[in-house]
Amino acid sequence: MTSRPAPVPKRPSQLPVSKPPCTLHSSAIIADKAQITGSHAVEIGENAVIHPWARIRAEGGRVVIGKNSMVYEGATIGTTDGGDVIIGDYVNIETGAIVEAISVGDGTTVEVNAVVGKGAVVGQWCKIAPLERVEADEELEDFMVVYGDGRRRMDMTTKEHAEVRELKKEGQEKAVQAMRTLIPNAAAKWTS
Amino acid sequence: MPQRRESGGREAEDTYILQCHYCDWSSLDIGVQLSKPTKITEQLAKQRKSKRPSALPAKGAQPLRHDDAFANLTTFYKEQLNESGDPQNPYSNSPYSSPNNLARIMSLYGGLSANALKKTREKPQPMREARGEKEGMSKWSLDDKAADDSLLARIRSLSWEDTTTTEQRLSAPANNDARTVDELWPVATQLRTRKCRRCRLCPQYLSYPDPKVKVNNIRYKIRVLALNHIPRLSIRPLQAPLPLPNPAFCLHAADLQQRQPDLQPHIPQQYVLTIRNPILEPIKITLATPTITPGRVASRVTILCPSFTVGPAGDVWDEALSASTTSNSTMNPGNGGRQAAMASLTGRNAEESLDRQPEAGKVWERTRNSTGVVLEIVPGPLRPPPGIVPKSAKEMQDEELEEGDEVLEVPVYVRAEWEVSEDNDDAGIRKGVSRGGEAGKVKKELAFWCVLGVGRIGGGG
Numbered sequence A: 001m002t003s004r005p006a007p008v009p010k011r012p013s014q015l016p017v018s019k020p021p022c023t024l025h026s027s028a029i030i031a032d033k034a035q036i037t038g039s040h041a042v043e044i045g046e047n048a049v050i051h052p053w054a055r056i057r058a059e060g061g062r063v064v065i066g067k068n069s070m071v072y073e074g075a076t077i078g079t080t081d082g083g084d085v086i087i088g089d090y091v092n093i094e095t096g097a098i099v100e101a102i103s104v105g106d107g108t109t110v111e112v113n114a115v116v117g118k119g120a121v122v123g124q125w126c127k128i129a130p131l132e133r134v135e136a137d138e139e140l141e142d143f144m145v146v147y148g149d150g151r152r153r154m155d156m157t158t159k160e161h162a163e164v165r166e167l168k169k170e171g172q173e174k175a176v177q178a179m180r181t182l183i184p185n186a187a188a189k190w191t192s
Numbered sequence B: 001m002p003q004r005r006e007s008g009g010r011e012a013e014d015t016y017i018l019q020c021h022y023c024d025w026s027s028l029d030i031g032v033q034l035s036k037p038t039k040i041t042e043q044l045a046k047q048r049k050s051k052r053p054s055a056l057p058a059k060g061a062q063p064l065r066h067d068d069a070f071a072n073l074t075t076f077y078k079e080q081l082n083e084s085g086d087p088q089n090p091y092s093n094s095p096y097s098s099p100n101n102l103a104r105i106m107s108l109y110g111g112l113s114a115n116a117l118k119k120t121r122e123k124p125q126p127m128r129e130a131r132g133e134k135e136g137m138s139k140w141s142l143d144d145k146a147a148d149d150s151l152l153a154r155i156r157s158l159s160w161e162d163t164t165t166t167e168q169r170l171s172a173p174a175n176n177d178a179r180t181v182d183e184l185w186p187v188a189t190q191l192r193t194r195k196c197r198r199c200r201l202c203p204q205y206l207s208y209p210d211p212k213v214k215v216n217n218i219r220y221k222i223r224v225l226a227l228n229h230i231p232r233l234s235i236r237p238l239q240a241p242l243p244l245p246n247p248a249f250c251l252h253a254a255d256l257q258q259r260q261p262d263l264q265p266h267i268p269q270q271y272v273l274t275i276r277n278p279i280l281e282p283i284k285i286t287l288a289t290p291t292i293t294p295g296r297v298a299s300r301v302t303i304l305c306p307s308f309t310v311g312p313a314g315d316v317w318d319e320a321l322s323a324s325t326t327s328n329s330t331m332n333p334g335n336g337g338r339q340a341a342m343a344s345l346t347g348r349n350a351e352e353s354l355d356r357q358p359e360a361g362k363v364w365e366r367t368r369n370s371t372g373v374v375l376e377i378v379p380g381p382l383r384p385p386p387g388i389v390p391k392s393a394k395e396m397q398d399e400e401l402e403e404g405d406e407v408l409e410v411p412v413y414v415r416a417e418w419e420v421s422e423d424n425d426d427a428g429i430r431k432g433v434s435r436g437g438e439a440g441k442v443k444k445e446l447a448f449w450c451v452l453g454v455g456r457i458g459g460g461g
Helices: A156-160 A162-182 B040-059 B066-084 B099-108 B114-120 B145-156 B253-257 B316-321 B323-328 B336-346 B393-399 B426-431
Strands: A022-024 A035-038 A042-044 A055-058 A063-065 A076-079 A085-087 A144-147 A151-154 B205-209 B220-222 B232-237 B269-276 B283-288 B300-303 B307-310 B365-367 B370-378 B407-421 B441-456
Touching: A055 A063, A063 A076, A076 A085, A156 A162, B232 B441, B307 B370, B370 B407
Parallel strands: A022 A042, A035 A055, A042 A063, A055 A076, A063 A085
Antiparallel strands: A144 A151, B205 B220, B232 B269, B269 B370, B283 B307, B283 B407, B300 B370, B365 B370, B407 B441
């Protein structure tokens, strides 16, 4: 199926009465204005940062976010009708991106306003450039770059150089640390 | 499209790479690492040079690589230029700085004239073109089957995206031969700057790079502002009662306080209104002013010569070198020639020495790019003459002077006309400026109102 992911239903005018069962790591940062909805389980790993106005929708299935990952403002993760979404470690979901994939591998970046369709499997160290899309049920190999209006290429730099991967991880850790100081943590809101 | 721009490079242990933040291409893909984050172009050139020889033997008898061919061709042409020499300059190798001087000296001492010498000198070889690979000529052979086959085989396994676009090939000489994306070489973005910016209409520089800062710093100074293209007006009394000191040169505080004497109402005063031309074309000026100044205090103003020409601005030396010839054309007939002649004889303005009177329709004084005309002003009374009829309250109120009413200010309408030649004026054509009488000339005009402050009217009478 190549249609756009299911449209986001209207935001409820009040906070949902029932919070989804959340498993939040103690070092994760969830902003007060972040939205977590649905009835399925939500797991957020070590040092992960959920920015204000990020949306995690556990309505159709579980949402798992790995350690040192970041979900930016306005990004949407999760499905409304069936299917878990598993986000790996060191993943960036940038502003306005929509991720409904089955899984997103470690070290992958989904750039601004990019779309990863339902049922897609995104490998490790991939990059979805801004405004690009990964179709539903598509499988993206590791180290693939989606860019330039749907083109794909292998990122040989990251693939063949372990030190580059290490550097990227290090950079992500630093970015996460910087965000920790900027975003007030309201994780308690979701656990209590 | 793989980006080949330089973006921030980063690597461990003091090695750097170029990386595109959009598609994650990096210079590691073509095996390039940089040792320092500066002088990237230089480092790239060095790496390219060191890479090429290793690539050559594999290709066997391929035509020369582009870089080498270019280098060869450059040296070849340089040699050609040296060999053929400069036929204009037979003494180019002499220790004398000026070949013309030398030629003159040689001809002074009899012997052969410079021309004769030139003839005896053996004819210089005409410049020829490159003939072989060593001289930079690249041959293109059709029957290099092996190379073609390998290329075809390579193309078969490639997709369209792996081939280079024309844009990429033309981005730099190094990329002209690149057929596939992985043969492309990173090239620095070309800086395109303009050194100076000239006006379309006149030969003035509008802006030029700031000479104080270094060449690579692109900071511009605006040299000619629009304000500098407007004729400048200044006014001074014809017969100054006492020489007014320039406030900038006042040594004592008392000098500054000593102010200009007040103008007496009803007493005609004559002023010289000087118009200075800032542009490089002679301009024709027409002045207009209301006979009676507007406002509470009505003063009478007369411009004795409302229409005249002002010579072009330019280099001071232009005038000095071509003495009386240049400015004559712009002067009134009768006045200019004689004046110039007298000026050149006596070294001063001939008529200035005479006790001459301002005359209607005559220009008072004239320099290279300024003209002065006489303005006669009769300051009005501050209060109307006392009448016999008693005044109403409203009239009384009208008579009350407000702050600043006693300042005599003259509104003047200035209209300047000039012609520019059409060839350096495309802006004028676009705007549809009316054509002047002469072919190839476009008439321009500029008009504005301005206010001249003359002085304060005294309270007496």
